[in-house]
Each structure stands twice: as structure tokens, then as C-alpha cells.
Amino acid sequence: MNVKQLEQSFIKELSALYGEEEAKQLFCLAAGQVSEWNRAQLLIHAKELLNPEQSFAYNTILVELKKGRPVQHILAEAWFYGLKFKVTEAVLIPRPETEELIAWIMDTVKSQPVSSILDIGTGSGCIAITLKKNLEQTEVSALDVSADALKVARENATLNTAAINFIHSDILTYNSPSKYDLIVSNPPYITENEKQEMHQNVLAYEPHLALFVTNENPLLFYKSIADFALINLQPKGKLFFEINEYLGKETVEMLSSKGFTAIILRKDMQGKDRMISCNL
Known part of the structure; x- marks a missing residue:
């Protein structure tokens, strides 16, 4: 089998689950890891025959994709804001919406330069590490309740040569000795009722601890982080959230009731x- 035939096989096997265009992209990602080829190089090598080792590697990826396993978990990596991050089932896969939050910050x-940032619920560390790489003089801290997530985040900090102060704690009970110029969080915000809208590979492979809240208290973490920010933000400090798309109005009203100003949805x-910023 040559490279072009392999691509056609990927598309045929995966289109029903992912759609044709996404199946093509998945093959490109597989080729990037197995053969270290980009899209242009795939065209150049289209008629090249695969050796047994390459065939085995591609087939292993294909089998896992057919199970619905996220490609980032199969390849054990994801790209975010131009940086490579290790990902495991202990952390959420970094997503483009969060890149938009980074760009806004x-x-x-x-x-409005800042000298200190806290990322709450850091997961893979993608927010904290990306901010540190782009704001080298800023002190960046990152908190998570999950020890497994922090292990991945620390590895990503090393991978990307970013000096991050990691904190293992639960934001619902954490008392910080420090104050920050900026606090950012992408906390759990998906209600139990929204599970039916989600792709099965998210439900099966990504950490529910980082995803879900109860229907009865969907703003649990936003309220707690807002209360934390009231104490731990510097005067005129800024708070940024990634939010549930269905709860923008409610989140704005909650922040306003607590005294935050300049609230932008x-x-x-x-x-x-998808995003909110406000000032203390």
C-alpha cells in the first residue's frame, strides 16, 4: 500500500464517525507523527510504499480512532497557541476557544501590564504556560485540585521551558497568601443536562472532574472564584473566565451582584x- 491508498483507507474507515474533512485532517495528524510529514510532503510522497513498521504504526492509530478515542490522546500531544502540549486522559484537550481567551488577555x-497571574483549574497547563511564554517578565501561578493533572502540567512546563508556580489545592477551599494582578479560569461548567449534546469521545476519554457541574448549581466554581478574586486580586485587577455558552447572562449578573465592574461578555x-472579563 502506498501513502495515497493509505489516506483513502483512513477516509473510508473514519468518515462515518468524523466526516470526510475531519477524517482527512486526522490522517494528516497521523502522518505528522509517524512519518514527520506535513500536508505538502504528503503530496510529494503520495506514491511511496510503506514499510511494515510504518504500516503497523498507521494501523494502530486507525484502530484507536475507530474506537472514538481522541487523536490527541493517541498521539499524546496537542498544539495550542503555537506550542506543543502533552495530553493524557487526566486533562482536558486544549481547544481553539481557549486560544481566543488567551488572545483577549x-x-x-x-x-494594562500585569506582574502576576493565577490560572485556576490549569489542567494541562496550556493557559498558564502560554501566558508565561508570551509574558516572560510576569510571574505565573497555576492551581488544580487534580494531582494527575498537575503532573501533566509540570511536564508541559518543562517541555516548553516555562517557569510556573504550581499549586495543588481545591479552589472551593483554598486560602491564598498571595494577591494577583490577573486571575483567569476555564472551570467546569457543563451541566448534567448537556451531556446528551456531547460527542461520545469527550464523555468516554476526558476527565469529568474538569467538565461537569450539577444542574442545580451550574455556577458553583464561578461564584467561588469570584469570591476568591474579591480577596486575592490587586486593586483594579482583572478577572477572565471561559464560560458556558448558555449561561452568559447569569454569569454577568452574578459578577455584577458581587461588585465587579467593567464586565464584558x-x-x-x-x-x-464564551468569555467574560471584569475588573475588581
């Missing part, structure tokens, strides 16, 4: 209410 600190590229 970066635009904000251009005119922002849509993502898909037109969904």
Missing part, C-alpha cells in the same frame, strides 16, 4: 457567548 495586557468565532 494578551490584547488587554498590552495597555464576548462571543467566540462561532458566535457563542
Whole structure:
């Protein structure tokens, strides 16, 4: 089998589960790891025959993809804001919506520089590490309740040569000795009722601890983080959230009731209410 035939096999086997275009992209990602080829190189090598070792590696990836396992877990890596991150089932896979949150923060600190940042619920560390790489003079801390997630985050900090102060604690009970210029969080926000809308590979392979809240108290973590920020933000400090698209109005009202000002609700590229910033 040559490379082009292999690509056609991937598309045929995966289109029913992922769609044709995504199946093509999955093959490109597999080729990037197995053969270290980009899309252009795939065209150049289209008629090249695969050796047994390569065939085995590609087939292993294909089998796992057919099970619905996320490609980032199969390859054990994901790209975020131009940086490579290790991912396991202990952390959420970094997503494009969170890149938009990073871009918003970066635009904000251009005119309002910050010297200290806390990322709450850091998971893979993608937010904290990306901010540190782009704001080298800023002290960045990252908190998570999961020891397994922090292990991955520390490995990613080493991988990306980013000096991060990691904190193992639960934000619902954490008392910080420090104050910060900026606090950011992408906390659990998906209600139990929303599970039926989610792709099976998310439910099966990503950590529920980082995803779900009860229907009765969907803003649990936002309220707790807001209360924490009231105490631990510097005067005129900023708070950024990634939010549940269905709870933008409720989140704004909660922050307003606690005394935050300059509250901005922002849509993502898909037109969904996805991010909030506010000032102390």
C-alpha cells in the first residue's frame, strides 16, 4: 500500500464517525507523527510504499480512532497557541476557544501590564504556560485540585521551558497568601443536562472532574472564584473566565451582584457567548 491508498483507507474507515474533512485532517495528524510529514510532503510522497513498521504504526492509530478515542490522546500531544502540549486522559484537550481567551488577555495586557497571574483549574497547563511564554517578565501561578493533572502540567512546563508556580489545592477551599494582578479560569461548567449534546469521545476519554457541574448549581466554581478574586486580586485587577455558552447572562449578573465592574461578555468565532472579563 502506498501513502495515497493509505489516506483513502483512513477516509473510508473514519468518515462515518468524523466526516470526510475531519477524517482527512486526522490522517494528516497521523502522518505528522509517524512519518514527520506535513500536508505538502504528503503530496510529494503520495506514491511511496510503506514499510511494515510504518504500516503497523498507521494501523494502530486507525484502530484507536475507530474506537472514538481522541487523536490527541493517541498521539499524546496537542498544539495550542503555537506550542506543543502533552495530553493524557487526566486533562482536558486544549481547544481553539481557549486560544481566543488567551488572545483577549494578551490584547488587554498590552495597555494594562500585569506582574502576576493565577490560572485556576490549569489542567494541562496550556493557559498558564502560554501566558508565561508570551509574558516572560510576569510571574505565573497555576492551581488544580487534580494531582494527575498537575503532573501533566509540570511536564508541559518543562517541555516548553516555562517557569510556573504550581499549586495543588481545591479552589472551593483554598486560602491564598498571595494577591494577583490577573486571575483567569476555564472551570467546569457543563451541566448534567448537556451531556446528551456531547460527542461520545469527550464523555468516554476526558476527565469529568474538569467538565461537569450539577444542574442545580451550574455556577458553583464561578461564584467561588469570584469570591476568591474579591480577596486575592490587586486593586483594579482583572478577572477572565471561559464560560458556558448558555449561561452568559447569569454569569454577568452574578459578577455584577458581587461588585465587579467593567464586565464584558464576548462571543467566540462561532458566535457563542464564551468569555467574560471584569475588573475588581
